[in-house]
Amino acid sequence: MAFAAFSTATGPATDPVARRRSPVALFLLLPGILYLVLFFLTPLVSLLLTSFQVPREFGDIGQYDYAFRWQNYVDVVTTYWPHIIRSFGYALAATFFALLISYPLAYFIGVKARKWPLVQSLMLVLVISPFFISFLLRTLAWKQLFSDESFLVQGLKTLSLLGPEAHLTGTAASVIFGLTYNFIPFMTLPLYTTLERLDVRYLEAGSDLYASPFQVFRRVTVPLSMPGIVAGTLLTFIPAAGDFINASRDFLGGTGTQMMGNVIEANFLVLQNYPSAAALSIILMGVILVIVSIYVKRSGTEELL
Amino acid sequence: MAVGAFADRGADLELVGLEKRFPGFTAVDNLNLTIPAGSFFALLGPSGCGKTTTLRLVAGLEEPTNGRILIGGEDVTNQKSFQRPVNTVFQSYALFPHMSVLDNVAFGLRRRKIADAVTKAHEALLLVELDHLAHRRPQQLSGGQQQRVALARALVNRPALLLLDEPLGALDLKLRRQMQIELKTIQEDVGLTFLHVTHDQEEAMTMADTIAVMNKGQIEQMGEPQQLYELPRTAFVANFLGQSNLFTGPVVSTTSTAISVDISGQKVVVPMERAHRSSGTVTVGVRPEKLSLHDEAPVHDASRNVMGPGKVVDVSFSGVSTQYLVAVPGVQTLVVFAQNMAHGPAAHVGAEVWVSWNIDHGFGLDDDPESEPRFEADLDTKTIAQQRRSSMATELEEA
């Protein structure tokens, strides 16, 4: 599936071995599964419980008691609904642009460059190379490139392509730009994996049957690359919705571009308003679980990993 | 390509000076060919001979380096494949896995905006007896069924020219025979022009009106199957279509009707009209099934050639016939096919035998044995293995 794009193994798939029933399986599974239950499931439960907490009477900031305060959720939605909408909006836009930019690139590497496997590998290395440099520094570089004093902005202003008072940073556009940029590799890799396996003979058959190149693309290539498109979309949309680096004021964001991630972080680490942070997190998680369950319903759990 | 129109009948295909060069080798070398409308034409040859490339050039899936392609008199060389009135039945079938069988068959019709695409698609499926599976996916069909869907998908478009790229390769023997008959019937009924590419000489001879034998990018010989078989022009054709016994030697005398060739002391007579060359050193041959075995020197007969005595070195039973290998000193090992008219072999290993054949069954090749042969019939195992390897490598490269 999506995440197998990260694997570098490309051996031929052999027939599934008759799987054995053995106590060894338990021994192999236990450490990792236990670890995840302890450090993944339990924290989520913890988060859920925290979201219902009440401030302790006469307690300090950051001290809460367990309760069932549903009101927390109502409060959080009423206060932060613009951020919620904005997060999913930005994520959707970023996903859309990332798809637009990545598809031709993935197509070139996966289909057109098949005759030169070394070129394919090197291009893929370049696609993932941004991962080798810290996410923060990448985003910071764009911020500085778009800042008012940069030569880029100065140049655009001289050419009158930008108004003298215009800013490139701190806008919705710059946040979406940052998100798109950072997630291009996440979109390109699954697309590449699917397109690499595309049998060109289908395209030839389409052309033989009177389909123009555009029609071949629309009716053969796109449907056959759908698994990659879906995987790339999931891999991009989900992290983008929860991102807060791009939108933070220190990077590409401004006061009007705060996303859910920023709010959660602010509430948790600064305001120590744990219930609010938790409630927002649960809402975010909830939406994502809905999307994932739709995917699982259509494709089953075997394909997940 | 006229939108919304069908061809009335098949069109003829003309290849003029067609050439396709890849870096390192020439796949198609100055090919000139005319296929008359409404005929079933086979391009026959071993892997790597350029037949598939020729097919792809006609389909528009490759661009020629030189030359022209004319369909029905119209120059289509610069047209892309979706513009040409040509359809292909691919070797791998290439049925779209994300569409139903019906949608696959209707695909071409819909692209050309032909009315009643669905009805016509159903008709085509009825023709190949698969209408009951119209809503299945290709992956759910057997190999034979997929092949028929691929055929329907191409046929439904009534192309002026239908190209078949070794479409029966993946089928088992019985199914293949069945499909050969069906294809031939459909072609005759509908009157389309079929261009069939194959390496199976039996298939070509069964189905085609005309066969062109290709080797190394060029046509070695072209004609009716029987003509090609009984009167091969080159050693390649003689060995590719069936088997041949070939002998090389100088022409010692000629008459107005025949030539006489000396093969290491044995005399072989070939009718003049069946000999391409009549002086110097020539290669003559005869098919194994035309040879008769004798356990004693046969009585002299002016209408027959005799070779011998020789020793039987191998007897191989294959159901319909038995193959004998007879070593004649100074000549070579002859291959003899004898129909099994009675129980048991006509001769045992080690027996001394004579071989004879009717003079009219012999043929003389056009090859000049003194010049560099284009294709050496090299019986050395190592060389054969090497040649097979290099042809497999070329096959892999082409794929």
Added chain:
Amino acid sequence: MKLSLGKWLLPVYSALALLFLMIPIGYTFVYSFNDSLKSNIVWRGFTLDKWLNVCNVQNGAVCEAFGNSLIIGAVATVAATAMGTMIAIAIVRYRFKFRSQTSLLLFLPMATPEVVLGAGLAAQFLSIGVPKDMLTIILAHTMFCISFVVVTVKARVASLDPALEEAGRDLYGSALQVFARITFPLLLPGIMAAALLSFALSFDDFIITNFNSGPVTTFPKYIWISAARGIPAEANVLASAVFIFALVVVVTVQVSGAAKARRLAKMS
């Protein structure tokens, strides 16, 4: 030979797209040579100083953060790779109950946004009363790396020809010997790839770290903190160094792999 526009459009676009991806990297690299004072925004002049004296600034805070990231990455990688490999082998080779639930449990950490993971863990540590420091960071990183290790190794295990292990058993190897001498060496490339991925994820992680680190600073956290007042060029230096190193390693592996394949093809 016809050179239509259509043929060149895609390659040119791809080259431009890749160039676009490289821009921030180039910027970071160039500015690592900037003769900056406090903040590294305005170009003042070229100098190799920052490269030569990386750890001098701010009492070596940058290097300390970098070192922390390395240690955390190493420990988390070892732990996650070990546990993840075992799970991958179990999933591919063995039958067990609750298969789909296990798949789901392994999948979810990859699908959960980092803010949620970070906040959840922090809330948990808070309620238990564990102070946030190096240990909590390592625990957190190990958690989200396991899933990625499983995915990577699973692909490798699935592509292993079972006939190889059967041959080993046929030739009198015990279960342990077969694993040690046949299975493990064949899995090694996949395990190494998983370890590499795990290390990269841990090293570059910021969000989860931020929620769970307390006073400890990792390299990304250092950058975040300094972003407000100005990131010293030394951070660029370290980042560029890591980038170059990683790029060289990966490209070398690819090129040598391709050369090996070509040599093998020539021999046969």
